[in-house]
Amino acid sequence: MALYELILEQFFTEKPNLKSICLKLADQVHEACAKTAVVISTNPGAVTMANDELLHTLTNEDVIQQLKWEAQKSTNAMFKSLMKYIHRVESILYFVEASRNSDLVLHLQAGEALSKLFFALDRIKYKRLWPRYIADMHELKTSHPQTWRELQDGNISVTKSVIPFVSIGADHACEQLNRRIQ
Structure with missing residues (x-):
């Protein structure tokens, strides 16, 4: 900030x-x-x-x-490097926004930007599996159109309230349920 x-x-x-x-x-x-x-x-x-x-x-x-x-x-090297850093952070924030707003298109766009970060930062598991995840998600359009429509309708995230920007990812929701069970 x-x-x-x-x-x-x-x-x-x-x-x-x-x-x-x-x-x-x-x-x-x-x-x-x-x-x-x-x-x-x-x-x-x-x-x-x-x-x-x-x-x-x-x-x-x-x-x-x-x-x-x-x-x-962008001719200033310090400004250019600062903006590159900020754009990396933005990629992460866009991905969070996509989850919070249940926005499939932004989820995939931000996911593609994150994929570049995983390679740049040498995150071995993510750089191996993340491009496959993005490709599989795009493939849903043709292979499973009903699932694609459900995800487009906002079912990519779990929404527990009518207040905007409070949805959470499915993995986060599962962790919350697991905690209740314990």
């Missing part, structure tokens, strides 16, 4: 017009999440609507051009 804050501080110093836009959108998402935590039944789509507005703004062509800031700064 400290590295993200340093990079954001530098980014917003160089792009002050984006700071107000991003802060406004972040406040909207924060308010929607706070309301959802208090009374989820009144407006369960508030978080989704706030998130959609955030994504719509961030995919605006003018904003995208300004977000290419990283490519412009």
